[in-house]
Amino acid sequence: MTEMPAYSAKYSQLVMPDHINVVGTLFGGQMIAWVDLAAGKAAFRFLRGADVDGSVTRAIEKVEFKEPVYLGEWVNFTSTVISAGKTSFTIEVQAHAEGRKTELRLACFATVVMVSVKKDTEGNYQKVPHGKSF
Numbered sequence: 001m002t003e004m005p006a007y008s009a010k011y012s013q014l015v016m017p018d019h020i021n022v023v024g025t026l027f028g029g030q031m032i033a034w035v036d037l038a039a040g041k042a043a044f045r046f047l048r049g050a051d052v053d054g055s056v057t058r059a060i061e062k063v064e065f066k067e068p069v070y071l072g073e074w075v076n077f078t079s080t081v082i083s084a085g086k087t088s089f090t091i092e093v094q095a096h097a098e099g100r101k102t103e104l105r106l107a108c109f110a111t112v113v114m115v116s117v118k119k120d121t122e123g124n125y126q127k128v129p130h131g132k133s134f
């Protein structure tokens, strides 16, 4: 088994009928929701041990849909933290589609910026330093 970078995660989804758009391929908004979840898994690992309550998505940059994805295919996401600031950190996500009779192909990629947050005394989430170096 190949070793993954420290703050990486894998996540997969099967494309079901509910995920399809009017031209018969995977709906882009659904793909972005999965990209966000995949980034969230790398974020979860990155923030392990930090004095935070979690993280929220601040920006999704450079989203590209390279290839259509079809009903019944698996979408395999790989997410990796590539840089970190004071409260923010950046995650690269790649989505490879896997069909029964086709090669694995890069269908979508995006860069996601997340910010670590903590609940204040009034119950609102505020940005806080994650204290992680890179």
Ligand SMILES: CC(C)(COP(=O)(O)OP(=O)(O)OC[C@H]1O[C@@H](n2cnc3c(N)ncnc32)[C@H](O)[C@@H]1OP(=O)(O)O)[C@@H](O)C(=O)NCCC(=O)NCCS
Binding pocket: 055, 056, 057, 058, 059, 084, 085, 086, 087, 088, 089, 113, 115, 117, 125, 126, 127
């Ligand atoms: C996340 C949130 C608490 C941050 O508060 P804020 O006052 O906007 O914070 P800032 O503008 O200072 O940005 C915080 C960090 O994000 C970075 N950042 C802000 N906008 C960015 C952008 N468009 N692209 C990249 N990085 C960005 C800042 O550089 C800063 O990084 P640093 O602390 O590592 O130096 C607030 O914006 C928020 O609650 N947004 C809504 C989040 C949400 O609902 N997401 C969807 C559901 S998860």
